[in-house]
Amino acid sequence: MLWLQDIRMQAGETIENILALISDTTPFLVVIMCLLYVMVDKKKFCRVLFCYSICVTINAFVKITACVYRPWIKEPKIVPAKNSLAAATGYSFPSGHTAAASSCSMEMIAEYKQNKLLAVLLILYICVVVFTRMFLGCHTPQDVLVAVLEGFLAVLATAALMAFVEKKDGNDKILFIAANILFAILIVYALIKPYPIDRDAAGEILVSPKKMQNDAMFDFSFALGFVHAWFLEKRFVKFSTDGISARQRILRGVVEALFGIVINLVIYSIAKQYVDKRLAKFIKGYLYSFAAAYLAPLVFSKIERALKW
Secondary structure (H helix, E strand, C coil): CHHHHHHHHHHCHHHHHHHHHHHCCHHHHHHHHHHHHHHCCHHHHHHHHHHHHHHHHHHHHHHHHHCCCCHHHHCCCCCCCHHHCCCCCCCCCCCHHHHHHHHHHHHHHHHCCCCHHHHHHHHHHHHHHHHHHHHCCCCCHHHHHHHHHHHHHHHHHHHHHHHHHHHCCCHHHHHHHHHHHHHHHHHHHHHHCCCCCCECCCCCECCCHHHHHHHHHHHHHHHHHHHHHHHHHHHHHCCCCCCCCHHHHHHHHHHHHHHHHHHHHHHHHHHHHHCCHHHHHHHHHHHHHHHHHHHHHHHHHHHHHHHCC
8 A cells, every 4th residue: 555655646636636536436326326227227227226235234334343444544654645535434444435336336237248348347447446445545455355345245145135026926025124124233233332442642532433333324224225215116106217208317317316405405414413423324324215216206206197208
């Protein structure tokens, strides 16, 4: 990492800014997956979002269990890129950015097996994210490699779960109940488990356990919200992406965007002022996925029926 840091220092601020921008595309990648879910191919991108949800759940659990500090905390010689610090929250191991890029990209490759060009581009994207997270000083090689492994395991888990759901009517209810029990356990675990309390020379806590719980709450709630949305949409909304028109795609994109704006700028802004930050993060994560996969489809389906589209 020190070798990469020397190269970064010599490359200059422009290169650093470009790579930081590329590195931080993973949150937008999830937004794109949500849009493609309602605008292009419901089945395929439902699986991508399932895969992402599984991966971030694994990633969050491993993070709060291993409690590995960021590289610059363990080694003072490491100086991370300033413009990447805002997104470098929580513990270091494994890399959340890499896990997100790997899970979404690998599942897309699995869904579009015949598209070799897409596979090459997505593999390159994973490699670029892996490199940039180390280049910017945010993660160690162990962090990014284990995150890629998490993405691969999430792809396998997605295939197994979808096969289980499709095997027999009612299996979706079993998955729904099991997921609720699992996430209840994970949330309690995140809140009551002991966290390391190490201090610097001035006596300040190096990493606050409450701050570390914030990311776990967001990831767990996003995954839980998606499972709830998937179950409800599958049973009550049942929208389709087959043969939809351009105006339907525009409507669906606008509805998705409006929900995202309201959740981020209104609901989350209010929540973080009046409730514990961990609860605010939970609300934000849950509503993001629940709105994208259930509330937005519910709204645009009603509009489409009213307009007879």
